[in-house]
Amino acid sequence: MKLELRGITKRFGSLVANDHIDLMVQPGEIHALLGENGAGKSTLMNVLYGLYQADEGEVLLDDEVQHFAGPGDAMAAGIGMVHQHFMLIPVFTVAENVMLGHEETKFGGRLDLPAARARVREISERFGFHVDPDALVDDLPVGVQQRVEIIKALSRDARVLVFDEPTAVLTPQETDELMGTMRQLKESGTSIVFITHKLREVREVADRITVIRLGKVVGEASPTASNAELASMMVGRAVELTVHKDEPKLGEEALVVEGLSVIDHIGQLVVNDVSFSVRRGEILAVAGVQGNGQTELTEALVGLQPRVRGSIRLDGVDLTTESVRKILDSGVGFIPEDRNEDGLVGNFTIAENLMLDRSDGPPFVKGGNIQRGFLAEFARDKVKEFDVRTQGIDSKADQLSGGNQQKVVLARELSRDLSLLVAAQPTRGVDVGSIEFIHKRIVETRDRGVPVLVVSTELDEVTALADRIMVMYRGRIVGIVPGNTPRDVLGLMMAGEQPAEGAAA
Amino acid sequence: MSTTTAQQPAPGSQTISLATTVVTSWKAPIAFAVFTLAALALAVFAPAEGDTTFRLSSPTDAIQLPEITVPAMPTLWVVIVLLALLTGYSAWVVSSKRKVPLWTIVVFAVLFMFGFLTWAAAGASLPMIGLLFGSLSLAVPLIYGSLAGVLGERAGVINIAIEGQLLAGAFTAAVVASVTGQPFLGLIAAMVAGMLVGMVLAAFAIKYFVDQVIVGVVLNVLIIGLTSFFFSQVLSPNAAALNTPPRFDRWPIPLLGDIPIIGPVLFRQTVIVYLMYIAVALMYFGLFHTKWGLRVRAVGEHPTAADTVGIKVNRTRFWNVALAGAIAGLGGTFFTIGSGIAFNKEMTAGAGFIALAAVIFGGWHPIKAALAALLFGFASNLQNTLSVIGSPVPSEFMLMLPYLVTIFAVAGLVGKVRAPAADGKPYIKS
Numbered sequence: 001m002k003l004e005l006r007g008i009t010k011r012f013g014s015l016v017a018n019d020h021i022d023l024m025v026q027p028g029e030i031h032a033l034l035g036e037n038g039a040g041k042s043t044l045m046n047v048l049y050g051l052y053q054a055d056e057g058e059v060l061l062d063d064e065v066q067h068f069a070g071p072g073d074a075m076a077a078g079i080g081m082v083h084q085h086f087m088l089i090p091v092f093t094v095a096e097n098v099m100l101g102h103e104e105t106k107f108g109g110r111l112d113l114p115a116a117r118a119r120v121r122e123i124s125e126r127f128g129f130h131v132d133p134d135a136l137v138d139d140l141p142v143g144v145q146q147r148v149e150i151i152k153a154l155s156r157d158a159r160v161l162v163f164d165e166p167t168a169v170l171t172p173q174e175t176d177e178l179m180g181t182m183r184q185l186k187e188s189g190t191s192i193v194f195i196t197h198k199l200r201e202v203r204e205v206a207d208r209i210t211v212i213r214l215g216k217v218v219g220e221a222s223p224t225a226s227n228a229e230l231a232s233m234m235v236g237r238a239v240e241l242t243v244h245k246d247e248p249k250l251g252e253e254a255l256v257v258e259g260l261s262v263i264d265h266i267g268q269l270v271v272n273d274v275s276f277s278v279r280r281g282e283i284l285a286v287a288g289v290q291g292n293g294q295t296e297l298t299e300a301l302v303g304l305q306p307r308v309r310g311s312i313r314l315d316g317v318d319l320t321t322e323s324v325r326k327i328l329d330s331g332v333g334f335i336p337e338d339r340n341e342d343g344l345v346g347n348f349t350i351a352e353n354l355m356l357d358r359s360d361g362p363p364f365v366k367g368g369n370i371q372r373g374f375l376a377e378f379a380r381d382k383v384k385e386f387d388v389r390t391q392g393i394d395s396k397a398d399q400l401s402g403g404n405q406q407k408v409v410l411a412r413e414l415s416r417d418l419s420l421l422v423a424a425q426p427t428r429g430v431d432v433g434s435i436e437f438i439h440k441r442i443v444e445t446r447d448r449g450v451p452v453l454v455v456s457t458e459l460d461e462v463t464a465l466a467d468r469i470m471v472m473y474r475g476r477i478v479g480i481v482p483g484n485t486p487r488d489v490l491g492l493m494m495a496g497e498q499p500a501e502g503a504a505a
Numbered sequence: 506m507s508t509t510t511a512q513q514p515a516p517g518s519q520t521i522s523l524a525t526t527v528v529t530s531w532k533a534p535i536a537f538a539v540f541t542l543a544a545l546a547l548a549v550f551a552p553a554e555g556d557t558t559f560r561l562s563s564p565t566d567a568i569q570l571p572e573i574t575v576p577a578m579p580t581l582w583v584v585i586v587l588l589a590l591l592t593g594y595s596a597w598v599v600s601s602k603r604k605v606p607l608w609t610i611v612v613f614a615v616l617f618m619f620g621f622l623t624w625a626a627a628g629a630s631l632p633m634i635g636l637l638f639g640s641l642s643l644a645v646p647l648i649y650g651s652l653a654g655v656l657g658e659r660a661g662v663i664n665i666a667i668e669g670q671l672l673a674g675a676f677t678a679a680v681v682a683s684v685t686g687q688p689f690l691g692l693i694a695a696m697v698a699g700m701l702v703g704m705v706l707a708a709f710a711i712k713y714f715v716d717q718v719i720v721g722v723v724l725n726v727l728i729i730g731l732t733s734f735f736f737s738q739v740l741s742p743n744a745a746a747l748n749t750p751p752r753f754d755r756w757p758i759p760l761l762g763d764i765p766i767i768g769p770v771l772f773r774q775t776v777i778v779y780l781m782y783i784a785v786a787l788m789y790f791g792l793f794h795t796k797w798g799l800r801v802r803a804v805g806e807h808p809t810a811a812d813t814v815g816i817k818v819n820r821t822r823f824w825n826v827a828l829a830g831a832i833a834g835l836g837g838t839f840f841t842i843g844s845g846i847a848f849n850k851e852m853t854a855g856a857g858f859i860a861l862a863a864v865i866f867g868g869w870h871p872i873k874a875a876l877a878a879l880l881f882g883f884a885s886n887l888q889n890t891l892s893v894i895g896s897p898v899p900s901e902f903m904l905m906l907p908y909l910v911t912i913f914a915v916a917g918l919v920g921k922v923r924a925p926a927a928d929g930k931p932y933i934k935s
Contacts, residue, residue: 089802111795
């Protein structure tokens with residue numbers, strides 16, 4: 001089916017998220033929509049899918065103008081969507097999720113589950129998915145959940161399929177499999193819109209590429225364009241894709257973790273007997289697919305997990321069961337993985353956010369009073385030093401873009417005397433310009449002799465920053481390997497396979 | 506503290522399971538020990554004289570069961586020994602890193618209750634039929650209320666206004682039935698009244714995103730105020746015309762009603778109770794086996810996902826909260842036309858809140874919530890029965906009993922039950 005978007009404009013208040021966007025997708029074509037986080041790709045697709053109403057412009061399918069009042073209409077017209085955040089109900093089975101919204105019923109209104117199961121099996125077999133229709137979605141790994149999303153769209157005879165950032169949660173191997181599925185779909189005549197900000201994937205699978213920046217189409221590119229060309233189109237200027245860093249000057253072991261386990265509330269060992277150490281002046285990057293215990297590991301390091309076994313020592317001092325306050329006071333800096341949830345108070349000003357973890361005494365608080373003058377001076381300093389693009393230090397934190405919010409968190413943590421920096425997903429949802437900046441500051445911190453632990457699910461980030469790489473899988477360490485380990489080896493390790501002999505560092 | 510069991514499966518396999526360890530909880534053995542000591546204290550400090558008789562049939566029954574008579578103190582001592590054994594067993598289970606099985610809790614509770622009844626009714630005879638019949642009766646508004654709560658919360662709207670809906674139902678049923686002389690018209694009017702309250706809640710919670718708990722509380726206060734006002738200004742002066750509701754007759758079901766014990770308790774009831782059986786069954790079947798239920802649960806778990814498959818989230822929520830209101834309104838009829846009592850100020854006396862507790866205790870499942878409501882009904886009626894037969898327990902203490910049971914049930918014994926994920930969260934589309 002041929003899809004055409006003409007002059008789509010969508011405004012949120014004064015913000016123009018989509019500004020007269022034109023897009024044409026031919027039948028049996030994989031059309032990549034490339035753009036930074038916040039460029040307006042997802043908004044555009046939500047307009048296409050009927051979740052948002054466009055202020056101007058029209059959607060055409062096979063040259064016929066469509067009017068979608070909601071996702072139901074879009075689906076009926078043959079548009080399917082694989083959402084970035086899966087639209088699956090965790091407590092339902094695969095079959096229930098697939099049938100939801102177009103349920104077939106038998107006598108007495110009883111759900112026709114056998115029919116739904118058969119449908120799941122049929123599509124599953126066609127693409128070699130191996131999905132059990134009776135499994136609870138909650139119990140499935142994310143890669144399989146994504147297949148359920150695809151089955152869901154196909155079960156409604158979607159002929160235009162939108163993939164919104166589908167690879168964010170996948171291992172490299174799963175990504176390859178997804179690419180295979182996309183090609184298979186394309187051969188069967190399905191039109192595919194592939195939204196991403198990852199250059200490598202675009203070049204591998206796309207037939208045509210449309211680049212979007214700040215809500216506007218900035219041009220088309222061919223899949224043969226180089227990474228640098230695509231990146232500069234996407235960002236609007238030349239970008240450095242690599243991080244410059246010198247050989248690390250290693251000091252003694254600072255952070256020593258032995259036999260660390262974290263137990264969740266139902267008794268699962270989400271971190272399972274983990275031992276490693278980080279030396280002064282070294283970046284240890286923790287690689288792994290989201291949800292393999294990295295979050296809990298970083299939280300355990302700063303004292304945020306209630307059930308912890310094993311030992312965590314920093315410069316010889318045992319921090320295992322200490323309070324968060326004590327751990328922060330001993331010089332641990334923490335960049336949490338979800339800045340809106342754990343990193344900032346959105347309603348507070350930038351200045352207030354910058355003193356958030358130092359409200360218990362001088363220099364920011366004296367005799368119970370916040371030293372406004374000192375704080376303002378400090379905040380202005382930091383805003384300048386960390387290049388936070390804002391109207392002033394009294395702007396609320398949630399008015400900032402993702403990149404600038406992250407710089408505020410970084411500024412707060414780096415402005416203390418650190419003896420360890422723990423950075424979880426430091427550049428998630430951050431624009432390319434800010435990524436460069438944040439990476440540079442992390443490397444600088446290392447060069448000052450601070451041990452750094454970086455957790456990232458993006459292999460590019462891991463290989464860019466790491467002196468050593470620790471790969472986690474299902475709560476365990478698969479291996480700790482040198483920073484220059486090839487991507488395919490890391491990819492296999494992220495799926496739980498042990499590295500070949502001799503690769504361990 | 507624990508042992509590691511399952512190892513991780515081979516990479517690439519479809520099942521994902523982390524190694525697990527048992528988080529041991531001493532809650533059950535400690536609670537057991539406390540109750541065992543309480544029973545011991547009764548036996549030592551307040552020994553009861555005489556025999557206890559349990560009457561299993563009422564004189565009108567077709568099949569008469571013999572009375573069971575036991576000597577109070579020896580029975581209590583036997584029970585205490587058994588309770589102590591169970592406590593020891595549960596402590597051993599926990600110390601060897603396993604979970605206390607459910608049957609021990611059930612057996613413990615039944616034994617304790619038996620021992621307590623034997624002691625409390627020493628020297629008297631305890632009408633078991635009356636005790637159970639009354640339990641079911643008192644549970645009727647609780648069960649309707651808990652069904653309303655289950656439905657609302659499954660759809661993602663917390664309904665604190667059950668109390669108000671029961672009260673509105675009781676009031677409307679009394680007035681309409683008094684005026685028309687038709688209890689069935691009262692029943693329908695009560696459902697409409699409950700539904701209206703539900704709609705107000707739904708409108709504020711769903712359309713205007715007002716905090717659902719606050720709207721619910723305010724609605725309760727509003728309904729109490731309104732009904733009290735009309736009661737004192739309108740109903741009281743014209744009580745004969747407006748507040749002398751006819752009552753539903755009992756309709757014994759042939760054959761079923763003659764089964765010993767169960768028959769008189771379950772099948773010699775009014776139409777409100779029979780409707781309740783149907784409502785519980787329908788709610789269970791509907792929620793878990795029909796298109797309607799799948800969609801209700803979908804909007805309560807993940808409204809965005811439901812929206813993306815073309816389900817109208819807010820419309821679904823609105824009508825199901827309204828339906829829940831009608832169910833609660835129906836439950837309110839028990840207080841007036843169900844019992845043949847005139848309406849009185851605040852006559853629901855917190856039943857709506859106990860129903861909410863039953864929703865949580867029952868893990869948002871209609872049948873389990875109904876069973877929880879039955880338990881609370883039993884606690885209430887135990888107090889009535891014991892004060893009638895003149896037990897040594899002070900009546901002030903017995904009045905606390907239903908609430909005490911509620912607190913224990915909700916706070917201590919509920920395992921890890923999960924509320925619907927989007928419960929209480931408005932669905933805001935940008």
